Amino acid sequence: MQTDLLDRVRKLLAKAEDDGCTPEEAEALTAKAAELMARYGIDRALLGALRPETDRPADRVFDLDNPWAAVKANLLAGLATALRCQCILLTRRAPGSRVHVFGYLSDLERADILFTSLLVQMARALALQPIPARGGAKAWRRSWMLGFSSAVVARVRAAEEAAVAAASASSGPADSGPSAALVLADRAVTVRRQAEQAYPRTRKTRVTYTGNGYADGYREGQKADIGGAKIRSRSAGALAR
Secondary structure: OOHHHHHHHHHHHHHHHHHOOHHHHHHHHHHHHHHHHHHHHHHHHHHHHHHHHHOEEEEEEEOOOOOOOOHHHHHHHHHHHOOEEEEEEEEEOOOEEEEEEEHHHHHHHHHHHHHHHHHHHHHHHOOOOOOOOOOOOOHHHHHHHHHHHHHHHHHHHHHHHHHHHHHHHHHOOOOOOOOOHHHHHHHHHHHHHHHHHHOOOOOOOOOOOOOHHHHHHHHHHHOOOOOOOOOOHHHHOOOOO
16 A cells, blocks of 8 residues: 555656656646655554564665765755755765665655755756856855755655645544554654764855855745656756756
């Protein structure tokens, strides 16, 4: 059942990325795909509460190469956090960024799927943007991508919150097992402890920008498909500009 749900998400994304898909059709596909992805996360969490062997805490290190490694790390951290993971930005000797992500297996899977797809979408959309003649092109591109990232992360977070609310509303006194809210709260504590044990001392970081493309990027991010699909063959050189 859960595999079928994720397959539906991938099919919706494939349709939304088709060149013959109109903006209106893509927007409708995006909304449905985001809803299904969030529902999948709730279903896996509830099943994991009853059968812990189906969804265990795990972690993964993402090595992000240049160009735009810091922007990629910002997108990954935002998506993973929205999907109830914990992220630690690590120092790296080689050029690029390294992010250690902690979470349950199903949430790490969802974060990976979304991140890989959105890297491609962001690169494709950026390539179509007219670069302003005045000002620094590099700073404009960076601010545009940060705006794009902020928009898609906000949409993913909203979809997750709606799925939790729907799951809580549909459960009744006769339902067996803990509520979705309680399950997710317990999982959050587990993931936070996992990250704290690995990195007892951390500090928060902020991402800043100087270009004026943020608003344009944010608007484009509101149109991106957040259903998710693994497109690994195109991700490596997606942001070469």
